[in-house]
Amino acid sequence: MKNLSSKAFQTRAIHAGERKKGAKYTPVATPIWPTAGYVYDSMDDTDAVLGGAEGFVYTRYANPTVSALEEAVASLEGAEAVQAYGSGMAAIHAALLVAGARAGSTVLAALDVYGATFSMLRGLFSTLGVSTRFVDVTDLQATETALKESHPVLLICETLSNPLLKVADVPALAKLAHAYGALMLVDNTFASPYLFTPYQYGVDFVIHSATKYLGGHGDVTAGVVASSLENKKKLYETNKLVGSILGPFEAWQVLRGIKTLPLRMRQHFQNAQKVAEYLAGHARIARVNFPGLPEHPQHQLADQLFEGRGYGGMLSFEIKNADKALVFRFMEALELCLPATTLGDVYSLVLHPATASHRALTPEERARVGIPDGLVRLSAGIEDVDDILADLEQALSKI
Numbered sequence: 262m263k264n265l266s267s268k269a270f271q272t273r274a275i276h277a278g279e280r281k282k283g284a285k286y287t288p289v290a291t292p293i294w295p296t297a298g299y300v301y302d303s304m305d306d307t308d309a310v311l312g313g314a315e316g317f318v319y320t321r322y323a324n325p326t327v328s329a330l331e332e333a334v335a336s337l338e339g340a341e342a343v344q345a346y347g348s349g350m351a352a353i354h355a356a357l358l359v360a361g362a363r364a365g366s367t368v369l370a371a372l373d374v375y376g377a378t379f380s381m382l383r384g385l386f387s388t389l390g391v392s393t394r395f396v397d398v399t400d401l402q403a404t405e406t407a408l409k410e411s412h413p414v415l416l417i418c419e420t421l422s423n424p425l426l427k428v429a430d431v432p433a434l435a436k437l438a439h440a441y442g443a444l445m446l447v448d449n450t451f452a453s454p455y456l457f458t459p460y461q462y463g464v465d466f467v468i469h470s471a472t473k474y475l476g477g478h479g480d481v482t483a484g485v486v487a488s489s490l491e492n493k494k495k496l497y498e499t500n501k502l503v504g505s506i507l508g509p510f511e512a513w514q515v516l517r518g519i520k521t522l523p524l525r526m527r528q529h530f531q532n533a534q535k536v537a538e539y540l541a542g543h544a545r546i547a548r549v550n551f552p553g554l555p556e557h558p559q560h561q562l563a564d565q566l567f568e569g570r571g572y573g574g575m576l577s578f579e580i581k582n583a584d585k586a587l588v589f590r591f592m593e594a595l596e597l598c599l600p601a602t603t604l605g606d607v608y609s610l611v612l613h614p615a616t617a618s619h620r621a622l623t624p625e626e627r628a629r630v631g632i633p634d635g636l637v638r639l640s641a642g643i644e645d646v647d648d649i650l651a652d653l654e655q656a657l658s659k660i
């Protein structure tokens with residue numbers, strides 16, 4: 262503002278120091294832009310940006326810090342564009358809408374998708390007239406039959422499923438979905454783009470709960486959808502109306518987290534592999550689900566898809582003859598691994614799927630999916646692995 266010095270104290274308190282122009286420096290790290298609106302030199306410039314020219318007009322539409330994060334994730338996923346959201350569930354919801362989940366349409370989903378995705382489809386979307394059929398996507402024949410019979414608008418699965426760590430043959434599933442006129446959505450949260458990039462295999466919508474590995478430090482809630490430019494435009498226009506945006510502070514946290522993603526993913530994997538091998542040899546453990554074990558049913562597929570980058574940092578295991586009470590005692594006995602309802606953090610975390618991530622499923626539904634009460638999910642952190650192993654050993658010895 263010109264001639265600010267002649268203005269009253271109350272006015273200067275509001276405008277002084279703001280909107281500096283013509284800086285000759287560029288910040289090394291993207292700043293946090295906590296602004297709701299943006300001003301231009303002329304109303305013609307504002308008009309042009311509102312009409313689609315490059316720029317920002319209102320943070321519900323777009324924000325420079327959020328855009329920087331979107332550019333970073335698009336680069337990692339090898340996608341044309343990314344739209345960021347306030348959570349992973351908001352990202353899934355938006356992708357479902359844009360993919361054509363409408364009254365009268367059908368969605369085909371993997372049997373063991375994340376509990377909230379399951380509930381969103383079977384609850385929220387079914388009240389809107391969308392029906393969902395669930396299928397074991399590791400059975401390509403059964404998936405093809407379901408595609409043929411149900412004519413879904415969309416096939417949904419997770420690269421590595423939550424909590425059973427099944428590996429989806431994403432390239433084959435994308436081909437199948439498209440052959441039957443369906444779009445394909447992959448939740449790549451467990452794998453992270455370090456391990457696998459579904460967009461490069463023809464997947465239309467790649468979503469992440471950026472709350473997990475992308476953020477990586479357990480201190481932010483965020484979601485992203487990676488897609489073509491055409492689908493990004495649809496996601497953007499929908500979000501201008503719905504407004505489930507990511508704030509600039511949270512975008513900045515995820516952007517910072519991403520810088521160490523490859524380093525963290527290597528350590529998460531190395532720790533998870535050692536933990537899985539240790540548990541597989543333990544007398545109290547009935548079964549370990551981890552794609553890095555040679556006995557995992559999709560171990561070879563994981564090798565093909567992940568090309569030597571490991572098998573991720575997530576695993577689950579069943580304690581022998583355990584009911585909920587015994588699992589709770591085990592989780593309470595842990596001193597280092599935290600019993601928190603999240604994953605993908607630098608901290609090692611454990612979760613009881615039957616009462617947490619898949620609580621909304623009925624006991625019969627959990628039995629059908631294969632989630633017994635004795636199942637524990639473990640997100641290997643990046644601590645010294647010997648400390649994680651010692652913690653598991655002492656807790657198992659107490660039950």
Ligand SMILES: Cc1ncc(COP(=O)(O)O)c(C=O)c1O
Pocket residue numbers: 348349350351375377419423448450451469470471472482483484603
């Ligand atoms: C595989 C998967 N997808 C999506 C979500 C939802 O993400 P958010 O909690 O960020 O909404 C989660 C959350 O745990 C998840 O595990």
